[in-house]
Amino acid sequence: MRTFLRRLPTAAALSGLALVSIAAHAADARDDVFKAYQKMMRSKFTVDITTTNGSDTLKSHGEYDTVDRIHFKNDKMEMIVLPEGTWMRTGKDWMKPPMDMSGMVKQFVPKSIEDLRAMTKNAADQGAGTWNGQNVHAYTYDVDTTVMGIHVTSTNKIFLNASGQIVHAESDGQAMGKKSHTTQDIRYDDSIRVNPPK
DSSP: OHHHHHHHHHHHHHHHHHHHHHHHHHHHHHHHHHHHHHHTTTEEEEEEEEEEEEEEEEEEEEEETOOOOOEESSSOOOEEETTTTEESSHHHHHHHOSEEEOHHHHHTOSSSSSHHHHHHEEEEEEEEEEEEEEEEEEEEEEEEETTEEEEEEEEEEEEETTSSSSEEEEEEEEEEEEEEEEEEEEEEEEEOOOOOOO
């Protein structure tokens, strides 16, 4: 019994160190996720998005000159979002919608790193691997946020290339009682420019 009692403080200290180590590891993973999104938000990139909701699948394509200059389209509509205005078309002609629809597009990328910090939890480092023939490092995290007045939760996995850029993302989300699975394939391109429609 005395031996046990003598060892108890040491065991407690080691246990505490283990918890601190786990917390530090989680903090490192969280910081790595934020850094990756910061790099993306400062870059010009395209993203191909596939969302499956039950039996429905929607494919979308976005071009980001910046997070405030976006050209987004799918088989139902096309939209250009700029600081000076938003344009949309479902057929041939562009129009300015009577209400701001830019949130539909901006939901795919956080407005700021502060937004990402506020909605991210349970970040974890999943280690090295490969995706689409290239070496990547994977991280997972959960999101709990509100988009356009709708409560959204999701579990997410991102794949970073050797430069720390996100090249692929997967998300299983739930909103309004419906579940969806979304993938995003991201390519970086400094030539991207998004201007008002002509």
